[in-house]
Amino acid sequence: MATKYRGSYGYKVHEGKVRKNNEDQASVLMNPDGEVLLVVCDGMGGQQKGDVASRMAIDIITKAFPSKKKHFFAGSDIAWLTKIAKKANAAIYETADKNPRYKGMGTTLVAALISNKRMIVVSVGDSRAYSLKEGQIKQITEDQTYVQMLINTGKITQEEALTHPKRHVLLNAMGIYPSLSLDIKQFKYRGETILLCTDGLYNQVPSDEIAAILSSDERVDQKPISLIVAANAHGGSDNIGVAIWETEAQ
Numbered sequence: 001m002a003t004k005y006r007g008s009y010g011y012k013v014h015e016g017k018v019r020k021n022n023e024d025q026a027s028v029l030m031n032p033d034g035e036v037l038l039v040v041c042d043g044m045g046g047q048q049k050g051d052v053a054s055r056m057a058i059d060i061i062t063k064a065f066p067s068k069k070k071h072f073f074a075g076s077d078i079a080w081l082t083k084i085a086k087k088a089n090a091a092i093y094e095t096a097d098k099n100p101r102y103k104g105m106g107t108t109l110v111a112a113l114i115s116n117k118r119m120i121v122v123s124v125g126d127s128r129a130y131s132l133k134e135g136q137i138k139q140i141t142e143d144q145t146y147v148q149m150l151i152n153t154g155k156i157t158q159e160e161a162l163t164h165p166k167r168h169v170l171l172n173a174m175g176i177y178p179s180l181s182l183d184i185k186q187f188k189y190r191g192e193t194i195l196l197c198t199d200g201l202y203n204q205v206p207s208d209e210i211a212a213i214l215s216s217d218e219r220v221d222q223k224p225i226s227l228i229v230a231a232n233a234h235g236g237s238d239n240i241g242v243a244i245w246e247t248e249a250q
Contacts, residue, residue, distance in 0.1 A: 005034055005114060007247030010221035014228045016200055017236030023050035023107075024198050024241030025058040026224075033070040036114040037062070038243045040127050041107045042198040044173060049105035053092050053175050057107050060088040074120065074186055077113055081122050085109065085174070085182055092175030106173040110141060110196050114245070119189040122182045124174045127241070128202055130210070132193040137211040144172040144183065168199075194245045197227070200238035204231040220246045 015022040023043030030036050041057045043050025064084045071077045088109075096102040108125030121129050126143040142148060146169040147161040161167060172181055193214055201210070205227065213226045224242040231240045 005030075005036055005247045007036070007245060008220040009036075009038075009243070009245045010219075010224045011038075011040075011243040012224035012228060013239065013241045014232070016238050016240055017232050019239055021048055021051060022239050023048075023054055024200065024239040025054040026196070026241040026243040027058055027062050028243050028245055029062055029065050031066050031068055033068075033115075035068070035070070036245055036247070037065050037111065038114075038129075038194060038196045038245055039109070039111045040196040040198060040241045040243050041109050041174075042125065042127050042200075042239070042241060043105070043107045044170070045102075045105035049096075049102050050107065052095070052102060053105040053107040056092050056095065057088040057109055057174055060084065060091060061111065070115075072116060074118055077115060077118075077120050078184055078186070081111060081113055081120055082182060082184070085111070085122055085124070086180050089174045089180040090178070093178050096175060104176075106175040108170070108198070109174050112194055112196060112245075114189055114194070114247070117189055119187045119194070121185045121187070124172050124180065124182060125170050127196065127198045130195040130197070131187075132195065132211060132214045133190075135211060135215050137195075137207050137214065139207075140185065140187065142183065145170055191247055196243040198239065198241040200236075200240035201227055201231050201242060203238065204234040204236065204240075214244070220244055 009028040011026040013024040041054035043054030108127040110123040110127040
């Protein structure tokens, strides 16, 4: 029998303390089959172009979700996520290509689909997915950035990456090219708390502080607010986007 999930969620975005415009977007939805979808995007391009790109991406993906068919095989869910992400990529690219005002706009994407005791995560860029179990937080996506490539090839350490001058350089983003390369991961899902966020959170707030907030007794719809308050307390140098899901399998 297919598993349906009952739980609580919260999501919120904030411009931070430095930037005037907010280019981050976040959402969490459940469809009629009890599946859960979390999505976070971080727009790029400046002059409000990033806001357009991230909003287009999240609108296309979330509007498609309520009518998604229930799939019993992971490959079908992966195919659905891939198809809808590529549709969003094409829409952003075509808008930028046809309108000089939006030239160069793009967005990161991280999305997590929870269904049938499994979770499929797709990512583009450096927005992240984390899981929390028994108070321990774990990053489950890998940044598609220049410094992550340097780490993977052994040229710099994780500590050196924190202050590297090119730490914000992306190697992949949605809407920049007509084709899209997705990082796709599949996990068994056992009721862990799931956090999706932009770099405005994890670059500001230490992981142990994030874990403490996620593990607290606050209502789940309050936790994104608490994470944003923490990010701003640590400087708030970027927009902040957060989406959280807490569930109990039935």
